Amino acid sequence: MELSSGQQRVLFVVVVLALAGLGAYLIGGRHTAASPPPARPTASAAPATSAPATSAPASVPATTNAGGSANIYQWLPFTQQDLTQASRTTVTFARDYEDWTYTEPAAAYVAKMGGLVTSEFAATLQQDFATPGVAQLRSSQKQISSGTGSIVSLRSFGTGSITFVVSIAQQLATSAGTTHQTKQYAVTLVSNASGWQVNDVELAGAGNQ
Numbered sequence: 001m002e003l004s005s006g007q008q009r010v011l012f013v014v015v016v017l018a019l020a021g022l023g024a025y026l027i028g029g030r031h032t033a034a035s036p037p038p039a040r041p042t043a044s045a046a047p048a049t050s051a052p053a054t055s056a057p058a059s060v061p062a063t064t065n066a067g068g069s070a071n072i073y074q075w076l077p078f079t080q081q082d083l084t085q086a087s088r089t090t091v092t093f094a095r096d097y098e099d100w101t102y103t104e105p106a107a108a109y110v111a112k113m114g115g116l117v118t119s120e121f122a123a124t125l126q127q128d129f130a131t132p133g134v135a136q137l138r139s140s141q142k143q144i145s146s147g148t149g150s151i152v153s154l155r156s157f158g159t160g161s162i163t164f165v166v167s168i169a170q171q172l173a174t175s176a177g178t179t180h181q182t183k184q185y186a187v188t189l190v191s192n193a194s195g196w197q198v199n200d201v202e203l204a205g206a207g208n209q
Helices: 005-030 042-055 080-097 106-111 119-129 132-140
Strands: 144-158 161-174 177-192 195-203
Antiparallel strands (some): 161 177
16 A cells, blocks of 8 residues: 655665665675664664554554564565565676776677666667767777675665665776776666666766655
8 A cells, every 4th residue: 555755754764774784695895794783672662663553544554573673564565575686686787887898899788787677778778888979988098997886775666666876886997097986876676577677877966866
């Protein structure tokens, strides 16, 4: 069922905390491998679980697991497995997005991403990579790029769609030397028959946040 905007804001916070727990497994050394905090006493945990229950209809019970913590996936349009798969896809895509050389054809650049991106977005990436001015600069400077990515936060979600804010660090080697830069991107994934695939990428500061 659809949640109110207020309930979604609460769920954003809870899901971000869940992402932090997944970070050590999915991203390795790029995130602090901290375990989720121990379960707090019932008295302190009660406000966090009681708030949604007071405004949510009786048909959406605030279920808890054996440890007494809220089962947040009861209220979300995706499962824990979905979130894990989407996170893995995002981190792998972030690496491949900045992994290219000046000798590489556009088709080969996109082919590396395989099932990570939708067919529509693959066509967009190939077209952008082959843009004459960009390709000429890449070739004239003998550019070779590599990158790594890490999830910063969950920006938004809906039925069959998740958008992460991702930090991508790029190392760019050229005939003039090597530079490093890090930018944040909004990476949107959609769920389809092939699983979770990236369908859009833009700078995190672009558009509405």
